[in-house]
Amino acid sequence: MPSADPADWAAPTSTGPVDATVVLPGSKSLTNRYLVIAALAQDPSRLRRPLRSRDTELMAGALRTLGVRVDDLDGDDWLITPSAFVGGGTVDCGLAGNVMRFVPPIAGLARGPVRFDGDEHARVRPMAPILDALRALGVTIEEGASSLPFRVAGVGRVRGGDVTIDASASSQFVSGLLLAGARYDEGVTVLHDGKTLPSLPHIEMTVETLRDAGVIVDDSQVHTWRVEPGEVGALDVVVEPDLSNSAQFLAAALVTGGRIHVPGWPQWTTQGGDAMRDILDIMGADVHLDRTGLTVTGTGSINGLDIDLSGSSELTPVVAALCALADGPSIIRGVAHIRGHETDRIAALARELNGLGSDVTETEDGLRIRPRPLRGGRFHTYADHRMVMAGAVLGLAVPGVLVENPATVAKTLPTFTRLWSDMLAGSPR
Template identity: 55%
Template sequence: MTETLWPAPVATAAVDATVTIPGSKSVTNRALVLAALASEPGWVRRPLRSRDSQLMADGLRALGVGIEEQVNNSSGGSGGGEAWRVIPAGQLRGPAQVDVGNAGTVMRFLPPLAALADGPVHFDGDPRSYERPQHGVIESLRALGARIDDGGRGGFPLTVHGTGALDGGTVELDASSSSQFVSALLLSGARYNQGVEIRNIGGPVPSLPHIRMTVDMLRLAGVQVDAPEDGGEKDVWRVTPGALLGRDIVVEPDLSNAAPFFAAALVTGGRVTVRDWPRHTTQPGDALRGIYAQMGGSHRFTDEGLEFTGSGRIHGIEVDLHDVGELTPVIAAVAALADSESHLYGIAHLRLHETDRLAALAKEINDLGGDVSETEDGLRIRPRPLKGGVFHTYEDHRIATAAAVIGLAVPGVQVENVATTAKTLPDFPQMWADLLDPPAAAGV
């Protein structure tokens, strides 16, 4: 099979652009699940339209949830006024077939919901989904009273034999490999007869801001949640049983997807504004402001959004990315172009994402002449002069955007399967081209 290669554009001048980032995948897919479980219809406005969100919507439709897609061109802001009206099923239905693709939110969030269906729900997905951790969800659901047939694999494919209800109660699990194990149970827990109490008995939970996002969105839906960060017991989350309200949710831009665009400002010594950046948010991507500032940039809020400016110098960084691991690939790409060594740590869990992100980054940057070594829980990056070559993506959207960032400064970088960016950032190649050569009508 011939590789499909995308020549990464080289920056010939400092970038100066304003970018509209599509909606957050994390918010979109949580909002869809909560709306599907509500007692009345709701709206999800400015949703992300990507492979991951489409898989979530299609999975919910298979269970009987109505999702009507509408566009109101008179609405402003990111998303162009698009909205999804979600009509709960009343009783989720089985038998059903759900394709999880390689979407972590779909493979973790829908099985707990399927336990409430009135028949069997079969889940399957991409080959990589068979390798990603699912044991935390499977074992927890069994402890809460669900019957799951996974052939003893602890992963996909699997069938959840829904009985229309689930007892719920207290469950102990090891959530050290994915915060999504906790979020998955929290999202459906209010519909379980006894609610749910989740006790993490493993190591530190990665990506805690994503659990905070789940908790805040549950509370907006009228659910009572006790969480450690609100003074509750350490590593324990509780959801009280009860009805969920149908809400009107506006999805924020996906701040993690701003990583390559702000990186372009750093790498070229230019300026990039991301429209509609929220001043207060639970999204992990908000950490970009501080991390990139340490690497040589500066930022300020404007009427339009968040403006980030590069200084023309990139500094190495020593940083714990445990809570914001999804930012690692692009940060690693920037670090490979810095003027000093970087150490990224706290991210051993990235070996279990769409691909082994630590191994992939080390191999691909080294193949371009870099000097990246894996540590027990991260990467050491020693900048070296890089050369062009093929940068493989391993069907991982964030590896692809990292390659594009390196390509700004290194002629001849060819990105294999850049189309994988459609997972969360549709039209990335065109957005990247517009960043370097803004259309004449931009900003009008």
């Protein structure tokens, strides 16, 4: 047994097949998009069952810094009351990509400067494409040329117009411009010109949420999006469950040969996490979706796979953990951009899986994983919530896995360890 840091979490090992219902909180991606749209709207909006996590609280705090009221209502709902955007404050981005890339386009509409900063690692996350795009649209960016910290010198309006960017490092560069575009004088037309655009479902999510608010978006041309200038309508929406945060729970059914049911799984969604259904089917699970939700049942084996996860790259850590436990080799492709996420996830996964005895090789855009007998050990997480979840999956089958800094899951799922324990106890929560 490795020596433990007091902050480590001994990932529980399954003693038999799991059989549980797991109720997930709202989607982080949708919650943050709805918050931004509500801040840009003409009238107050209500978000029902939003995710309450570090990333969404940082987004709410960022909007409050700009003069927007975000009030708590009964049942954990949020009431967002828009107003003229003000400058003079500092936005704490934490490690939230949504905040550092969605809020600067709004700050250009503020009257006065708005400073942006965040956690230490946030200062090395890619920002140049969206900052350069804002400059091209008429926004003055001071202090930081291509990364945090920087200051947006808002003058109360943004010219807007056409802009070409390379969004191959993050689809959030496109989404951030589209979300604010309706409030720009000329709207905005965004053309992606670069390598493969990752996480396209997240841009589709942005487009659909804008349309929900009455914004006119033309996405008929490949890699080109046009947002017409105009009013943004108020919202009254129930936030879908976070499907990406389901990945580790559904994976538990496959690892233990058990059954997991997630109620409220949408029949149609723009969430990239919905890809987990097909992934688990390929890897050997019995997957069933009906009006009550999604049910995944393990069959006693885990198949290796060769898969492009470019559209749902946030699933990579949990899928990689499953691959390390599989019966045969796997290849994960199309995720080069996750080197710029909370950590370099490709390097981190290779290092930590190899540390437990697997045989993992980094490729230019992913991982080659050849399963080997695994042993316990310390699983470093690099302040990355998805790494914690991958470690938990491994721990189900490998005694003695110590997961570093489990508290980092507060970024997207603060109740994760409790939900995990409840799942193993078989108690719906």
